[in-house]
Amino acid sequence: MKYIGAHVSTEGGVALAPRNAAALGARAFALFTKNQRQWQAGPLSDVSIAAFAENCAAAGIAPRYILPHAGYLINLGNPDRPAREKSFDAFIDELRRCEALGLLYLNLHPGSSLGKIGDRECLNQIAAAINSAHEKTATVTVLLENTAGQGSWVGWRFEHLAEIIAAVKNKARVGVCLDTAHAYAAGYDVTTPAAYQKTVAEFDTVVGLSYVKGMHLNDSKAALGSRVDRHENLGRGLLGLGPFKSIMNDPRFNDLPLILETIDDTLWKKEIGLLYKMGKPAERQ
Numbered sequence: 001m002k003y004i005g006a007h008v009s010t011e012g013g014v015a016l017a018p019r020n021a022a023a024l025g026a027r028a029f030a031l032f033t034k035n036q037r038q039w040q041a042g043p044l045s046d047v048s049i050a051a052f053a054e055n056c057a058a059a060g061i062a063p064r065y066i067l068p069h070a071g072y073l074i075n076l077g078n079p080d081r082p083a084r085e086k087s088f089d090a091f092i093d094e095l096r097r098c099e100a101l102g103l104l105y106l107n108l109h110p111g112s113s114l115g116k117i118g119d120r121e122c123l124n125q126i127a128a129a130i131n132s133a134h135e136k137t138a139t140v141t142v143l144l145e146n147t148a149g150q151g152s153w154v155g156w157r158f159e160h161l162a163e164i165i166a167a168v169k170n171k172a173r174v175g176v177c178l179d180t181a182h183a184y185a186a187g188y189d190v191t192t193p194a195a196y197q198k199t200v201a202e203f204d205t206v207v208g209l210s211y212v213k214g215m216h217l218n219d220s221k222a223a224l225g226s227r228v229d230r231h232e233n234l235g236r237g238l239l240g241l242g243p244f245k246s247i248m249n250d251p252r253f254n255d256l257p258l259i260l261e262t263i264d265d266t267l268w269k270k271e272i273g274l275l276y277k278m279g280k281p282a283e284r285q
């Protein structure tokens with residue numbers, strides 16, 4: 001069965017996210033547990049934690065179909081030590097927020113070398129940060145999101161994700177969230193059924209499909225291999241609808257949160273309906 005959702009707003013409090021998801025007809029959702037463009041946030045209150053759980057139950061959405069996204073300021077690969085430590089502290093705070101909300105995952109853009117260190121050193125810093133984060137927290141699994149490779153971000157090649165995972169000691173607490181627009185911009189074609197199969201097979205060989213715990217379903221305004229991160233609504237960009245039809249009929253992506261981050265949120269309800277219709281009845285349910 002497929003679990004489609006969107007990255008919904010938490011304006012007015014985290015407890016509103018499951019309600020916003022339910023209003024879209026979603027079976028999954030993503031959210032920020034704090035303002036994604038600020039370092040500091042007050043702790044979640046017991047009241048909002050209880051309301052979040054209550055609203056998730058009312059929406060019928062279990063924690064494994066919820067993909068919290070880490071804030072955009074965090075860069076665990078920052079070559080500057082004080083800046084990296086600031087990122088690490090914010091990362092720990094986010095992991096603890098997820099734990100407090102009873103969530104299983106935290107989706108993270110791996111990091112950026114800022115052009116000052118090599119990719120390998122950057123990947124090692126990220127893995128080291130994840131290892132210490134695992135020691136300081138109890139349960140949440142860190143999901144590395146493949147990036148578009150814009151600027152000096154690492155994580156755009158499947159090999160980058162594999163290198164981080166190889167250096168993480170607790171493999172049970174690391175996984176991947178695959179973003180279709182980022183993969184395409186990074187040079188992984190998925191637009192024809194053959195290209196889609198080749199890219200998924202390559203991911204399986206290099207990283208392993210068992211690490212995929214969620215996906216971001218986005219069309220791309222940016223060209224194949226452009227290394228530019230520009231999302232588009234489904235069917236309006238360069239991916240077209242083909243890859244989404246492939247995903248909806250691919251049982252390897254059953255029972256995972258599949259999340260829209262497309263630019264026009266007024267289309268989400270329609271897009272969710274469209275995706276469900278793309279699946280064969282056996283996949284749709």
Ligand SMILES: [Zn+2]
Pocket residue numbers: 069109145
């Ligand atoms: Zn992301």
Ligand SMILES: [Zn+2]
Pocket residue numbers: 145179216261
């Ligand atoms: Zn994404």
